[in-house]
Amino acid sequence: MRGIxxxxxxxxxxxxxxxxxxxFHGGRGTGTRTVASYDEDTTTLAVEAxxxxxxxxxxxxxxxxxFATSNPTYAxxxxxxxxxxxLRLPASTAxxxxxxxxxxxxxxxxxxxxxGESSVLVTAADIRTGPANSPDESAGGDAGTAVLxxxxxxxxVIAEYLGGASVTREFLDRWRAxxxxxxxxxxxxxxxxxxxxxxxxxxxDALAATGIGPAPGLDGTxxxxxxxxxxxxxxxxxxxxxxxxxxxxxxxxxxxxxxxNAGAAEAALQLxxxxxxxxxxxxxxxxxxxxxxxxxxxxVTDAITDHRPVRPVAHQLDAGNSGLPYxxxxxWRGTLVPNPPNRPEPxxxxxxAAGRSIDWKYxxxxxxxxxxGAVHLPPARVSFAGGHVDDMDPVPMADAKGxxxxxxxxxxxxxxxxxxxxxxxxxxxxDGSEAAGGRLPIEICDTTPDxxxxxxxxxxxxxxxxxxxxxxNYFWKGRPVR
Amino acid sequence: xxxxxIKDRVAIIGxxxxxxxxxxxxxxxxxxxxxxxxxxxxxxxxxxxxxAFWFGTAQSAMSGVPMASxxxxxGKPVSRVENFCATxxxxxxxxxxxxxxxxxxxxxxxxxxxxxxxxFQGLNAFPIxxxxxxxxxxxAAMFSLVLPAYAEKYGVDKDELRxxxxxxxxxxxxxxxxxxxxxxxxxxxxDAICKMGAVAGQLSVMDCAGVADGSAAAIVCRAExxxxxxxxxxxxxxxxxxxxxxxxxxxxxxxxTTFRECEAAAKDAYQQAGITDPISQLAMAEVHDCFxxxxxxxxxxxxxxxxxxxxxxxxxxVFDLGxxxxxxxxxxLKSFGHPVGASGLxxxxxAWLQLRHEAPEERQIKTADRGLALTHNLxxxxxxxxxxxxxxxxxxx
Numbered sequence: 019m020r021g022i023x024x025x026x027x028x029x030x031x032x033x034x035x036x037x038x039x040x041x042f043h044g045g046r047g048t049g050t051r052t053v054a055s056y057d058e059d060t061t062t063l064a065v066e067a068x069x070x071x072x073x074x075x076x077x078x079x080x081x082x083x084x085f086a087t088s089n090p091t092y093a094x095x096x097x098x099x100x101x102x103x104x105l106r107l108p109a110s111t112a113x114x115x116x117x118x119x120x121x122x123x124x125x126x127x128x129x130x131x132x133x134g135e136s137s138v139l140v141t142a143a144d145i146r147t148g149p150a151n152s153p154d155e156s157a158g159g160d161a162g163t164a165v166l167x168x169x170x171x172x173x174x175v176i177a178e179y180l181g182g183a184s185v186t187r188e189f190l191d192r193w194r195a196x197x198x199x200x201x202x203x204x205x206x207x208x209x210x211x212x213x214x215x216x217x218x219x220x221x222x223d224a225l226a227a228t229g230i231g232p233a234p235g236l237d238g239t240x241x242x243x244x245x246x247x248x249x250x251x252x253x254x255x256x257x258x259x260x261x262x263x264x265x266x267x268x269x270x271x272x273x274x275x276x277x278x279n280a281g282a283a284e285a286a287l288q289l290x291x292x293x294x295x296x297x298x299x300x301x302x303x304x305x306x307x308x309x310x311x312x313x314x315x316x317x318v319t320d321a322i323t324d325h326r327p328v329r330p331v332a333h334q335l336d337a338g339n340s341g342l343p344y345x346x347x348x349x350w351r352g353t354l355v356p357n358p359p360n361r362p363e364p365x366x367x368x369x370x371a372a373g374r375s376i377d378w379k380y381x382x383x384x385x386x387x388x389x390x391g392a393v394h395l396p397p398a399r400v401s402f403a404g405g406h407v408d409d410m411d412p413v414p415m416a417d418a419k420g421x422x423x424x425x426x427x428x429x430x431x432x433x434x435x436x437x438x439x440x441x442x443x444x445x446x447x448x449d450g451s452e453a454a455g456g457r458l459p460i461e462i463c464d465t466t467p468d469x470x471x472x473x474x475x476x477x478x479x480x481x482x483x484x485x486x487x488x489x490x491n492y493f494w495k496g497r498p499v500r
Numbered sequence: 501x502x503x504x505x506i507k508d509r510v511a512i513i514g515x516x517x518x519x520x521x522x523x524x525x526x527x528x529x530x531x532x533x534x535x536x537x538x539x540x541x542x543x544x545x546x547x548x549x550x551x552a553f554w555f556g557t558a559q560s561a562m563s564g565v566p567m568a569s570x571x572x573x574x575g576k577p578v579s580r581v582e583n584f585c586a587t588x589x590x591x592x593x594x595x596x597x598x599x600x601x602x603x604x605x606x607x608x609x610x611x612x613x614x615x616x617x618x619x620f621q622g623l624n625a626f627p628i629x630x631x632x633x634x635x636x637x638x639x640a641a642m643f644s645l646v647l648p649a650y651a652e653k654y655g656v657d658k659d660e661l662r663x664x665x666x667x668x669x670x671x672x673x674x675x676x677x678x679x680x681x682x683x684x685x686x687x688x689x690x691d692a693i694c695k696m697g698a699v700a701g702q703l704s705v706m707d708c709a710g711v712a713d714g715s716a717a718a719i720v721c722r723a724e725x726x727x728x729x730x731x732x733x734x735x736x737x738x739x740x741x742x743x744x745x746x747x748x749x750x751x752x753x754x755x756x757t758t759f760r761e762c763e764a765a766a767k768d769a770y771q772q773a774g775i776t777d778p779i780s781q782l783a784m785a786e787v788h789d790c791f792x793x794x795x796x797x798x799x800x801x802x803x804x805x806x807x808x809x810x811x812x813x814x815x816x817x818v819f820d821l822g823x824x825x826x827x828x829x830x831x832x833l834k835s836f837g838h839p840v841g842a843s844g845l846x847x848x849x850x851a852w853l854q855l856r857h858e859a860p861e862e863r864q865i866k867t868a869d870r871g872l873a874l875t876h877n878l879x880x881x882x883x884x885x886x887x888x889x890x891x892x893x894x895x896x897x
Binding site: 360361362364365367368371372374375378379392393394395396402403423424425426427428429430431432438440442444454456457458459472483491492493 | 621624630633637638642645648652746752756
């Protein structure tokens with residue numbers, strides 16, 4: 019049996035009320051969209067999702083890691099190697115970007131399902147926006163996803179892949195030149211008619227390929243082998259709705275009112291959401307309409323009952339903060355460029371220094387003195403407690419929680435979004451024992467200056483600290499445990 | 501192994517100090533020349549009578565060449581030294597040891613910093629290539645961590661402590677207003693300081709040292725030769741220096757209410773100088789008031805106040821110009837600004853004036869006849885700093 023072993027979505031903390039867009043430009047808007055913070059990019063969103071997915075499948079060692087996005091941080095350089103480092107995957111794992119079209123998200127998932135590797139981690143993430151007051155700004159949503167695909171040798175399969183079909187045709191619906199913020203679109207009706215035709219063809223082909231009926235009862239039998247639920251993802255909302263109507267089905271997951279459309283991550287976002295509450299035995303069809311149509315059909319297995327999502331989408335939706343001011347959203351996306359503080363901008367980080375510091379910088383791995391037990395962050399060769407030399411073990415700290423001992427708000431320091439909130443954090447022992455887990459003064463994100471207090475609990479999150487000379491500088495920050 | 505010190509083996513025989521200003525019309529060379537000229541005149545020596553030079557600058561120059569070039573020093577050793585914000589003190593320390601070793605008869609320590617050419621406000625460290633994981637917090641924010649920790653540990657009301665450190669700023673500006681070399685010569689009252697908006701933690705701009713250009717210098721010789729040059733030498737009683745290993749940043753037992761490096765440097769200096777009760781034996785102290793909480797904690801680390809008591813002593817006026825132990829009687833970093841390479845020597849310059857009874861009357865301390873002055877100069881942040889403590893006396897023995 020091959021299929022999905024684990025799946026998770028990561029939603030950034032911040033939400034923009036669409037009414038805030040309307041209040042500024044004149045107009046109305048309802049619901050919210052998710053907003054990646056200024057220190058998040060598609061790579062960090064994928065890392066956070068990957069952490070959640072692998073935590074629920076701790077024994078898997080993916081042979082391949084895919085990263086799909088329509089909004090990559092780097093061209094030329096592979097972004098997935100950063101995800102690989104942050105997830106501390108072995109050197110033997112091959113990593114590839116799939117981009118930078120929306121369809122690359124479903125494409126990477128399809129490739130993984132059709133591969134013969136014991137497990138493949140498929141990450142997808144997107145940050146969606148457009149010019150101020152554009153439809154994409156309002157309808158878009160930011161999210162990261164990670165789906166661990168494999169056979170039973172890598173872990174219990176929670177959704178068996180039954181097969182699917184793809185249909186491709188060149189036509190112009192949406193396009194964007196690399197580096198531009200605005201996605202342009204052809205007349206809406208043209209794309210809609212194309213997608214409806216392609217979607218129906220892929221649907222029929224997929225049913226034929228799998229021998230599954232279109233819906234319980236509809237094939238004239240009571241065969242359980244019929245599609246119980248459909249998920250429809252794609253950047254063309256009218257086409258998605260039109261196809262649902264044509265299939266006489268309503269999509270089982272709809273995040274329009276809360277998250278928005280997550281672009282290349284939308285299909286996996288819907289699938290991960292669906293699986294969090296799925297019942298064993300149900301058959302679900304994941305349909306993607308993006309420059310063609312792709313249909314993937316799964317049967318939820320009994321293993322779903324033992325599958326525990328680490329941080330369900332519903333929980334993340336509840337834990338978000340919809341108080342993000344519209345001007346901050348515009349500044350974070352670069353639509354509005356506020357006057358920066360009169361401080362030197364950060365120097366570019368050193369590629370070779372970072373290369374010596376992979377485990378620390380990307381993996382947040384410290385070291386622990388064997389003699390004293392003192393945790394060193396960053397890892398050290400000489401212990402501050404006793405001076406022992408080269409007598410330490412690596413200690414992964416990314417999943418350790420900590421407590422704010424003291425904190426400050428720095429309104430002078432350079433930041434892409436001042437002020438800097440900074441705390442001295444004492445970590446719990448990573449092995450759960452009573453021993454101290456070490457201390458690090460770190461930046462705290464996903465909070466506001468008035469919301470932090472001594473004693474607050476924090477966990478670590480992978481972020482982009484700054485950019486200089488085109489180099490994105492990644493490291494870890496603390497965020498409140500929610 | 502122990503720190504023996506060089507008590508009474510070396511004497512300061514001449515000093516100079518430029519006004520600390522936004523010297524838009526002076527470059528690093530001009531500042532060095534101005535300070536050196538005054539210093540040579542003070543000792544009655546010219547540059548050819550100095551055997552070796554120590555040149556302290558954090559970021560305004562590299563190597564000994566810029567000083568040799570500015571002063572046209574011929575065929576002599578010039579060593580550039582840097583040790584964070586304690587660079588000026590480090591220059592003096594090296595010059596003193598060189599003379600004490602017998603290698604040279606006379607040596608000069610000169611510190612300079614041209615901060616105002618960076619085009620940015622504040623002090624900005626030269627970036628050394630790194631992996632990008634270092635903190636990028638300002639010094640103000642790092643030192644602002646002290647106040648909540650101190651208030652919590654000693655049960656001091658947060659607002660009362662805020663007023664206490666504002667009183668430190670007010671005191672130093674009171675003193676600086678009486679010093680023509682100081683950059684800021686306006687008195688500031690406590691209420692006005694407390695009303696200002698916070699820039700880092702509870703700290704306002706008025707809790708931070710100013711930013712200025714400046715230079716200061718000293719000439720030292722063997723103690724037994726001192727009276728050839730001046731009737732009123734200052735004898736070096738102690739020079740101590742501790743470079744922290746940064747463990748405070750990662751050690752959960754560190755609580756941000758003390759600077760271990762400063763405490764250790766003070767202990768060493770008192771032992772070298774034979775001081776047992778600093779608050780009664782010292783005539784004055786110049787301390788590194790880069791931020792007001794720094795001075796508060798230093799009163800305890802330097803042994804002037806009991807642990808947890810400095811805030812009371814500050815409020816009681818113990819460290820005022822007319823107090824039991826005047827601290828920062830020249831106005832401190834608060835009034836002078838902080839040209840990094842020069843500040844340590846600027847502090848010693850005040851000791852030079854006060855112990856020789858040469859400070860202007862409105863600033864001359866009444867305790868000068870105790871005959872001993874302390875300067876304290878630090879660089880870095882709580883948990884990761886260097887600390888210098890020097891003690892100088894007007895008499896041998």
